[in-house]
Amino acid sequence: MFEMVLQNLLTPAVMFFVLGVIAALCKSDLKIPAGLGETLSIYLLIAIGIKGGIELSHYSLNSVIRPLMGTLCLGIAIPLITFFIMRLIKMDLKNSIGLAATFGSISVVTFGTSISYLEKQGTTFEGFMSAMAALLESPAIFVSLLLLKVIENKKHPVPTHSQNVGIVASSPFKMFDRKLIIESIFGKSVLLLLGSLFIGLIIGERALPVVKPLFIDLYGSVLIIFLLIMGLMAGERLPEVRKHGMKLLLFGLYMPLIGGTLGVLLGHLTGLSVGGSTLMGVLAGSASYIAAPAALKSSVPEANPSIYLGLALGVTFPFNLTFGIPLYNQLAQWIQ
Secondary structure, three states: OHHHHHHHHOOHHHHHHHHHHHHHHOOOOOOOOOOHHHHHHHHHHHHHHHHHHHHHOOOOHHHHHHHHHHHHHHHHHHHHHHHHHHHHOOOOHHHHHHHHHHHHOOOHHHHHHHHHHHHHHOOOOOOOHHHHHHHOOOHHHHHHHHHHHHHHHHHOOOOOEEOOOEEOOOOHHHHOOHHHHHHHHOOHHHHHHHHHHHHHHHHHHHHHHHHHHHHHOOHHHHHHHHHHHHHHHHHHHHHHHHOOOHHHHHHHHHHHHHHHHHHHHHHHHOOOOHHHHHHHHHHHHOOOOOHHHHHHHHHOOOOOHHHHHHHHHHHHHHHHHHHHHHHHHHHHHHHO
């Protein structure tokens, strides 16, 4: 196990991430050109999606239905578990919901790094796992916001009768206004992942001559630059997380282990290989810093971004990058 962790730590991508963290903590004048991080994130989303779509074209619906249902179960269970833990440690309602949405959704960069890790290990995995990544982006956001609405309705019930209108049906789904649905389903990360996935699925192997030089051959090199940027961002967020106490800091370390273990177990139960179960663990153990914060910003503005974004990016992301991925892989091997 120690050898696997050390091997992962000594990869160029992870070491550049650590370099970024050190630069931020030491107040270095290292600056990344504006817009470069956004550009690289778009590249990574397209690369993961289109490669997954090409691989998915080799599978039938019957072979993916069980992992698909398992992924949806994770999208419901993890935000509920997160919310329950947050209430146990006396976190307020709005920030509990923020963390539930963040930890229930996924980190595409962690997923992409785990793919590179498995490929270097020579571990094969199901090509349709990119579809599972796209599927797991949004459910936790909806579940978390629905939970918030249900709790608020219990605390402040809406009158069911009105003199002028008559009976008014109060539904928790009223919270899902058009703007929220557009942001959650057609936001950048989900749109690019699903769109690229469908393009790869429709075109199949015929897409390889065009996409391979840029989106497959250069993927590892681009990931290095992006993780340097992520390291700078994580280093800047760490002081914010420390302000909120040790309980929250520890949560950022043990929650990915809880989610990752559930993901690996569910991957095994749905018939995935060791590599596929590892990726399912990575998805379940990661935390979103793109899709979920974008939805929370407009839907739960009272939630503190320094808590849910700082914890996801400053604690859970580096933990998964260095220790989590090898741990999930080892667990998948033990279960298999």
